[in-house]
Amino acid sequence: MKTFVSFIVKEAKHILRDNRTMLILFGMPIVLMLLFGFAITTDVKNVRTVVVTSSMDYQTNKAIDRLAASEYFSIVATVSTPRDAELLIRNQKADLAVVFAQDFASKSAGIQFIVDGSDPNMAQQWTTYAQQTIVNPQLSIVNLKMLYNPQMRSAYNFVPAIMGMLLMLVCAMMTSISIVREKERGTMEVLLVSPIKPLMIIIAKVIPYLVLAFVILTTILLMGRFVLDVPLQGSIVWIYLLSTIYILLALSLGLLISNIADSQLMALLLSAMVLLVPIVMLSGMMFPIESMPKILQWISAIVPPRYYIEAMRKLMIMGVGIGEVAREVAILSGMTLFLLAVSLAKFKTRLE
Amino acid sequence: MKIKFLIQKEFLQIRRNTFLPRLIVIFPLMMMCVMPWVMNMEVKNILVDVVDNDHSTLSQRLVHRVESSNYFIFSGQKASYQDALQEVETSKADVVMVIPPNYGKDLETGHTPQVLIAANAVNGTKGSIGSAYLSQIVNTEQAYSSPGNNLQPSMFNLQFLYNKHQNYKVYMIPALFAIVLMMMCGFLPTLNIVGEKEAGTIEQINVTPVSKWMFILAKLIPYWIIALFVIVVCLIISWALYGITCQGPVGLVFLLAMLLALFWSSFGLIISNYSETMQQAIFVMWFFVVSMMLLSGLFTPTRSMPDWAYATTYINPMHYFVDGIRTVFVRGGDFRSIAHQVFALTCFATVMGSWAVYSYKKNS
Numbered sequence: 001m002k003t004f005v006s007f008i009v010k011e012a013k014h015i016l017r018d019n020r021t022m023l024i025l026f027g028m029p030i031v032l033m034l035l036f037g038f039a040i041t042t043d044v045k046n047v048r049t050v051v052v053t054s055s056m057d058y059q060t061n062k063a064i065d066r067l068a069a070s071e072y073f074s075i076v077a078t079v080s081t082p083r084d085a086e087l088l089i090r091n092q093k094a095d096l097a098v099v100f101a102q103d104f105a106s107k108s109a110g111i112q113f114i115v116d117g118s119d120p121n122m123a124q125q126w127t128t129y130a131q132q133t134i135v136n137p138q139l140s141i142v143n144l145k146m147l148y149n150p151q152m153r154s155a156y157n158f159v160p161a162i163m164g165m166l167l168m169l170v171c172a173m174m175t176s177i178s179i180v181r182e183k184e185r186g187t188m189e190v191l192l193v194s195p196i197k198p199l200m201i202i203i204a205k206v207i208p209y210l211v212l213a214f215v216i217l218t219t220i221l222l223m224g225r226f227v228l229d230v231p232l233q234g235s236i237v238w239i240y241l242l243s244t245i246y247i248l249l250a251l252s253l254g255l256l257i258s259n260i261a262d263s264q265l266m267a268l269l270l271s272a273m274v275l276l277v278p279i280v281m282l283s284g285m286m287f288p289i290e291s292m293p294k295i296l297q298w299i300s301a302i303v304p305p306r307y308y309i310e311a312m313r314k315l316m317i318m319g320v321g322i323g324e325v326a327r328e329v330a331i332l333s334g335m336t337l338f339l340l341a342v343s344l345a346k347f348k349t350r351l352e
Numbered sequence: 353m354k355i356k357f358l359i360q361k362e363f364l365q366i367r368r369n370t371f372l373p374r375l376i377v378i379f380p381l382m383m384m385c386v387m388p389w390v391m392n393m394e395v396k397n398i399l400v401d402v403v404d405n406d407h408s409t410l411s412q413r414l415v416h417r418v419e420s421s422n423y424f425i426f427s428g429q430k431a432s433y434q435d436a437l438q439e440v441e442t443s444k445a446d447v448v449m450v451i452p453p454n455y456g457k458d459l460e461t462g463h464t465p466q467v468l469i470a471a472n473a474v475n476g477t478k479g480s481i482g483s484a485y486l487s488q489i490v491n492t493e494q495a496y497s498s499p500g501n502n503l504q505p506s507m508f509n510l511q512f513l514y515n516k517h518q519n520y521k522v523y524m525i526p527a528l529f530a531i532v533l534m535m536m537c538g539f540l541p542t543l544n545i546v547g548e549k550e551a552g553t554i555e556q557i558n559v560t561p562v563s564k565w566m567f568i569l570a571k572l573i574p575y576w577i578i579a580l581f582v583i584v585v586c587l588i589i590s591w592a593l594y595g596i597t598c599q600g601p602v603g604l605v606f607l608l609a610m611l612l613a614l615f616w617s618s619f620g621l622i623i624s625n626y627s628e629t630m631q632q633a634i635f636v637m638w639f640f641v642v643s644m645m646l647l648s649g650l651f652t653p654t655r656s657m658p659d660w661a662y663a664t665t666y667i668n669p670m671h672y673f674v675d676g677i678r679t680v681f682v683r684g685g686d687f688r689s690i691a692h693q694v695f696a697l698t699c700f701a702t703v704m705g706s707w708a709v710y711s712y713k714k715n716s
Contacts, residue, residue: 024635031639035646039661042477046655089513091689092679095655110509117512118682119523121393121477122653127510128484143466144483146473147440154652157475264631281390286651288478291392310443317474320441 003196007204014178015208025174029166029216030223036158037228042122043152044072044129050085051078052099052114060100063111063134067098070133072126082114089116096126098134148233148318159224160312161285164305166220167213167243168250168279173271175209175254180267183258202347206251213247233319242315242329246308249336255343279305307331354562358570366574372540380532380582384589387531391524393651398482399427401436401445408456414467414493418449423485433468440472447471447482449490459494514599514683525590526677527650529583529609530670534641536582537575537613541620542637544571545712546627558714565709572617572705579613580606599684605677608690611697612673618704625711644670669700 015021049067053060067073076094079085085097094116101110113130117123149156179202182188191201221239224230232239253275261267280286282300289300300306311328314320322329366372400418404411419426427445430436439445450468452458458465467490473479515522548554557567583606590596598605620637627633647661648654648670654662665671676693679685687694 020632020635028639031643035643039647039657040652041656042652043656048655086513090679090683090685092675092683092685112509112511114511114513116683117515117518118678119653120512120515120518120520121395121481123512123515123518124481125477125484128488143468144487145468145470146479146483147437147470149473149476149479152473152476152480154476156473268631268634281387287390287393288395288475290397291394293389296386296389313474314441314443318441318472324442 003194004200004204007196007201008207011178011205012208012211015212021174025170025212025216026219028169029162029220032162032166033159033220033223033228036162037155037224037230040158041154042125043154044122044125047073047096047126047129048076048094049073049130050088050094050097051075052080052082052085052097053078054080054102063098063100066133067130070129072129072133082112085114089114096130098130153230155224155228155230156317157313158285159220159228159230160316161283161309163217163220163243163312164246164283164309165276165279165285166216167247167308168253168275168305169271170216171209171213171247171250172254172257172275173268174212175206175251176257176261176267176271177264178209179205179255179258180261180264183262184264199344199347202255206255209251209254210247213250214243217243217247230317231319232316234315235322238322239312239315242308242311242325242332245329245332245336246304249304249332249339252336252339252343256339256346259343259346278303282306283309285309304332304335307335355566355570358562358567359573362570362574376536376540376578376581379535380585381589383528383532384525384586385593387528388521388524388594391527392520393477394518394520395478395481396423398424398447398478398485399445400424400486401427401430401439401448403430403433403436403448403450405453406451406455410456410459411451414451414455414490417489417493418486421485421489424482433470437470440470445472446478447486449486521594522596522682523678525586525594525596526681527674529586529605529677529681530612530648530650530674531645532582532586533579533609533612534616534645534670537579537616538620538641539634539637540578541571541575541617542623542627542633543630545621545624546630546633549628550630564712564714568621568705568709568712571621572614572708575617575620576610576613579609579617583609598681600680600686600689604680604687604690607694608673608676608680608697611694611701612669614701615669615697615704618701618708621708622704622711625708625713644668647671648674650674669697672696672700 015025051064051067053064064075068075073096077088079088082097082099085094085099088094089097096116097114099112099114101112111134113127115123115127146152179188182191192198194201196204217240221232225232254271257267257270261270278299282289282292282296282303283305284300285305289297289306292300307328311325311332314325314328315322366376402415402418404415415429418424424447427439430439430448433448433450436445436448436450440448448468448470450470452465452467455465455467469483469486469490471479471483471486512518545554548557587598587602587605619640623633623636623640627636647657647664648668649665650670654665654671657665672693676690676697679689679693683689
């Protein structure tokens with residue numbers, strides 16, 4: 001037992017003495033959280049609006065005032081023909097043109113929105129907001145309620161996704177690199193001839209990363225809660241339990257990669273290509289899975305972070321009980337057992 | 353004529369590597385063939401639950417309207433709001449519409465009943481677009497049903513410029529050009545000089561009479577040629593596979609791409625000059641690539657950002673490129689439309705190029 005502990009201490013020292021790695025391990029989560037939490041939003045804000053009108057009557061003025069008063073729109077110009085407005089949009093001086101018909105005042109009808117449609121989602125939202133701003137809201141019979149995320153903050157969506165990405169990265173990539181590095185430098189040989197069992201060496205190697213993963217998880221949760229104001233609706237116990245399953249899964253993946261790769265560069269490339277790209281692209285982190293073609297949807301079914309991120313969104317943000325995420329938990333546990341079995345079966349106690 | 357041999361040396365180094373030539377050819381192809389399908393933020397297949405507390409003819413008509421809309425997937429009628437919320441929690445529904453009691457009667461007598469639309473807004477875009485569509489349906493239905501209502505939805509007329517079919521690929525393909533150029537011309541030069549340092553071959557260059565700027569220029573030119581190749585491949589694929597062509601002058605696309613390539617390859621060389629090991633260089637580059645990409649307006653509009661983040665776009669060359677290429681490629685702008693962006697990119701490229709020459713030190 002004493003040898004085992006000293007192995008863990010040795011591994012922890014490896015990590016702690018490498019300043020650059022430490023900087024990456026802790027700098028990356030913080031930078032990503034700040035970027036995603038604050039900078040990456042799809043809120044409708046500061047839409048540059050051009051007013052197209054030939055007669056400034058009372059009704060038109062009132063509608064323009066409503067637009068100008070709202071925080072969503074800022075009026076940048078008033079022109080007299082739609083052609084001028086289109087030119088402004090093409091030159092990226094404006095995003096939206098509101099065209100008032102000549103007889104707008106008399107009939108109270110005839111508004112045309114000309115919108116820069118290059119980004120379809122935003123174009124759709126801009127016009128909806130503009131329509132709602134111009135129409136007197138009291139007349140509407142719709143009562144909108146945004147569940148779980150009343151201010152529509154993007155951070156709610158991204159914090160669970162960042163957890164899924166970073167835990168996978170730290171556990172799988174860092175573990176595999178650290179094992180392969182020992183192989184590359186030849187120190188693995190020294191470890192394998194020591195009195196401790198080969199399997200124990202690997203477990204001792206993994207434990208500091210396990211601890212590190214929990215530290216990072218806690219950092220993200222605390223930052224999410226206190227810096228980004230993302231609520232933690234669900235029970236903390238379940239969040240940690242589910243994360244433990246996921247971390248184990250990532251660690252066994254890292255072990256598997258370290259068995260395959262024989263140089264640091266290959267381990268780095270393997271984890272970057274095989275892990276990072278599918279996580280970002282196919283896990284539903286940024287791009288919705290249901291909009292993809294069927295074949296990509298099938299591939300995404302074997303991407304573990306997909307289930308973790310989905311479960312975390314439900315547990316953290318929606319605050320549902322564990323019963324509602326039973327499916328995700330079952331799939332993740334199954335994947336963990338499978339990967340753990342495979343990576344242990346493939347584990348080589350000898351160096352060729 | 354020394355430069356000719358130096359460039360030849362660079363190309364030989366790339367060709368002799370087993371991995372790089374394949375990467376240069378396959379990476380843009382893969383990105384252009386697969387990514388447009390993935391990078392699709394289109395919101396569709398929204399599941400709607402309806403709770404009808406009224407059961408009148410008018411409320412039935414509203415339900416039918418939602419059912420028949422091809423935008424939504426009607427997942428069923430629920431007895432109560434609580435039941436429907438349960439469905440939202442298990443992801444069986446995204447939006448819930450609750451029709452109040454006396455909805456029909458209120459409409460006929462000119463009152464305004466309150467239809468509740470509750471959307472799962474964890475994913476903000478999906479929530480807001482889904483609920484916006486649903487409210488449009490409700491408003492239209494109300495306009496038909498209630499007499500003497502002057503709120504006609506038909507008074508609004510909508511025109512989408514440049515992307516009439518609201519095709520996400522049109523928006524994302526220029527973004528992919530930017531990503532591919534950034535990856536190819538950013539990461540490869542980053543590994544270049546530091547690779548020579550690790551291999552020890554830089555010593556041999558340092559003792560030759562080659563001047564600093566010529567050495568750096570010889571390093572930059574291969575990446576320009578790679579960028580040229582990449583952009584041609586990208587343009588061909590987007591035309592052949594997706595039928596999306598450049599709306600403005602194609603020459604401007606090349607101009608923008610070359611300027612961006614110059615910026616990234618100089619930037620890569622700068623990082624390479626200052627780094628000791630490949631791993632260090634890669635991580636530093638990764639940091640810059642991720643932050644510049646996320647803050648450039650590739651995926652999310654820059655105008656939605658908070659002020660401090662928006663301020664960073666003034667010093668972010670990726671932002672100028674993304675703006676410029678979308679203006680030319682999607683909106684069909686001419687040189688006057690992007691003069692500002694071209695000017696900014698030229699400045700960045702010049703500064704970075706000079707810095708790359710300056711930061712290369714022959715004596716260690």
